[in-house]
Amino acid sequence: MSQASSSTDTILWQQLLAGEATAFSKLYEVHASTLSTYGLKLSHNQEIVNDAIQDVFIHLWQKKEQLPEVNNVRAYLLKSLRNRILRILETRNLNGNGLQPHQALQDSHEQYLISEEIADEKLLSLHKNLKSIPTRQKEVINLRYFQELKHEEIAEILDINYQSVSNLLYKGINSLKKQFRLPKR
Amino acid sequence: MQMKPYEQYSVVDFITDDFFIDWVLQPTPKHNQFWETWTKDFPEKLDIVIEAKKTILNIQTVEALTTSSHEHFQKNWNSILQQTIAGKSIKKEKKIVPIKQSVDWKKYAAAATLIGLFITIAIAFFQPISIQQQEVTSTTTRMEWIEVKNTTVIEQIIELVDGSTVTLEPFSTLKYPTQFLKKQREVVLKGEAFFDIARDTSKPFVVYANETITKVLGTSFTIKAFEGEKEVEVAVKTGKVAVYANVNSLPKKMIGEKEKFVIRTDEQIFIPIPNKKLEVTPNQRVVFNKVRSDMTKAVAKLPLPVKPVKQLPKFRFIEEPLSEVFQALAAAYELDLHFDETHLKKCLITTNLEDVSIFSKLDIICQAMGLTYQEQDAVIHIYGGDCD
Numbered sequence: 001m002s003q004a005s006s007s008t009d010t011i012l013w014q015q016l017l018a019g020e021a022t023a024f025s026k027l028y029e030v031h032a033s034t035l036s037t038y039g040l041k042l043s044h045n046q047e048i049v050n051d052a053i054q055d056v057f058i059h060l061w062q063k064k065e066q067l068p069e070v071n072n073v074r075a076y077l078l079k080s081l082r083n084r085i086l087r088i089l090e091t092r093n094l095n096g097n098g099l100q101p102h103q104a105l106q107d108s109h110e111q112y113l114i115s116e117e118i119a120d121e122k123l124l125s126l127h128k129n130l131k132s133i134p135t136r137q138k139e140v141i142n143l144r145y146f147q148e149l150k151h152e153e154i155a156e157i158l159d160i161n162y163q164s165v166s167n168l169l170y171k172g173i174n175s176l177k178k179q180f181r182l183p184k185r
Numbered sequence: 186m187q188m189k190p191y192e193q194y195s196v197v198d199f200i201t202d203d204f205f206i207d208w209v210l211q212p213t214p215k216h217n218q219f220w221e222t223w224t225k226d227f228p229e230k231l232d233i234v235i236e237a238k239k240t241i242l243n244i245q246t247v248e249a250l251t252t253s254s255h256e257h258f259q260k261n262w263n264s265i266l267q268q269t270i271a272g273k274s275i276k277k278e279k280k281i282v283p284i285k286q287s288v289d290w291k292k293y294a295a296a297a298t299l300i301g302l303f304i305t306i307a308i309a310f311f312q313p314i315s316i317q318q319q320e321v322t323s324t325t326t327r328m329e330w331i332e333v334k335n336t337t338v339i340e341q342i343i344e345l346v347d348g349s350t351v352t353l354e355p356f357s358t359l360k361y362p363t364q365f366l367k368k369q370r371e372v373v374l375k376g377e378a379f380f381d382i383a384r385d386t387s388k389p390f391v392v393y394a395n396e397t398i399t400k401v402l403g404t405s406f407t408i409k410a411f412e413g414e415k416e417v418e419v420a421v422k423t424g425k426v427a428v429y430a431n432v433n434s435l436p437k438k439m440i441g442e443k444e445k446f447v448i449r450t451d452e453q454i455f456i457p458i459p460n461k462k463l464e465v466t467p468n469q470r471v472v473f474n475k476v477r478s479d480m481t482k483a484v485a486k487l488p489l490p491v492k493p494v495k496q497l498p499k500f501r502f503i504e505e506p507l508s509e510v511f512q513a514l515a516a517a518y519e520l521d522l523h524f525d526e527t528h529l530k531k532c533l534i535t536t537n538l539e540d541v542s543i544f545s546k547l548d549i550i551c552q553a554m555g556l557t558y559q560e561q562d563a564v565i566h567i568y569g570g571d572c573d
Binding site: 021024025028032033036041046050053054057058061062122123126127130141142144145146148151166169170173174176177 | 206241244
């Protein structure tokens with residue numbers, strides 16, 4: 001995230017804490033898209049994601065005076081969203097046999113098949129490899145390269161420590177090793 | 186600056202390195218400078234660097250593709266509003282700031298398979314395809330794609346259904362359909378080929394080659410796009426072409442906010458990046474540098490006269506003003522020549538410039554008149570000289 005947008009976020013956050021409705025609506029405008037994209041990654045159920053996003057923002061407004069000071073608004077929101085979605089999945093008990101939330105995440109990942117839509121061989125094989133690595137590693141890869149978050153932010157969202165993030169990232173990328181093509185001259 | 190032993194890094198090490206990731210996803214001039222220099226100092230590591238960079242970008246693309254993204258901004262917002270602000274009255278504002286639906290490229294990426302960059306066609310020839318966000322979807326008729334790989338050591342000529350010919354160089358592959366059923370004629374190239382395209386103003390011809398997309402109506406040009414090489418090149422022989430960089434060669438942040446239009450083939454979706462396009466005319470070429478992810482224009486390696494021989498001016502001059510000579514050259518080769526008119530006003534030249542290449546012609550003139558010339562971005566600047 002660029003310097004400029006994160007300082008805008010900080011300003012908006014301060015204004016939100018002070019009770020300004022325009023800041024609240026601006027925060028939604030700025031972050032809704034990212035949240036939606038990330039949410040759909042966690043649970044491919046549009047309804048759940050919409051509910052979760054609404055919950056996050058309603059909660060934000062209702063508890064605005066008690067909100068903490070945050071360094072990275074986006075990471076905070078992503079974390080809130082993740083927690084909400086996990087909670088919803090748990091409540092709805094989608095898989096029906098009382099699995100732990102992170103396992104529910106894994107299931108919803110796998111149900112989503114888009115393989116038929118990727119015609120490029122390299123991307124297809126990358127997609128297949130990514131699908132087959134452990135969920136935690138998948139998540140870290142998504143947050144690092146797609147959401148472009150830093151290690152500290154990822155650690156906060158997933159509620160693990162910095163070193164774990166690095167380890168998961170390395171392990172995940174390492175399992176993709178088999179598909180690297182290094183042409184010989 | 187960076188003291189890490191990058192020479193010892195494996196592909197995995199690069200992909201997980203913060204400084205490297207930052208360069209790929211959010212490059213700054215400092216980043217570019219460092220990596221440009223480093224790959225020059227360690228050329229044997231170039232393959233690894235490019236593979237690592239590509240992988241990171243591919244991960245982004247795959248992640249985008251595997252995320253369905255139907256935003257329900259307004260719907261969600263209305264619901265949020267009702268349960269928060271709208272309940273209370275607010276003195277200052279009459280209504281809440283309306284939500285702008287920002288165009289998220291991921292939305293298009295998600296619906297698509299691959300994203301590519303697009304090079305536009307010269308404006309004179311080409312009707313702008315559409316306004317923002319208009320999607321041109323592939324027709325329902327299944328086209329058959331043929332893939333030809335040249336495994337010989339001489340060039341192979343392929344004739345396409347519209348009469349265009351493609352001269353395929355060794356070690357190159359062309360993928361083309363048996364019929365051009367869509368609104369565009371599209372082919373995919375890996376390697377090098379010379380294209381002689383039949384003119385059809387109703388159906389632009391598009392070549393997808395690695396990091397570039399070239400679009401024309403009916404012209405001839407060469408594309409060089411080999412996997413292992415650092416550069417992709419498009420060189421124009423006749424007519425005008427527009428070249429866009431391929432979207433999946435750039436980090437998504439570098440993509441402009443508003444995509445003009447989306448074009449979809451059976452296999453790929455291409456979103457042109459408005460501010461990353463170059464128009465190329467004969468005797469010019471576009472070079473796409475994979476390490477820097479940028480495109481530059483340059484003069485062709487061997488510029489040839491563009492007009493047929495009969496229409497060429499004579500290249501013999503007797504006491505001819507220099508400005509006339511330069512204008513004749515610029516016209517014959519369709520090159521951009523810049524020189525100082527006032528300075529060279531009084532200069533006359535007597536010379537025979539026939540039967541030598543354009544650069545030799547320039548050399549002869551400059552040597553005779555005490556001038557120098559320099560090429561920059563496909564423009565040739567002429568300096569010096571004083572004929573008083």
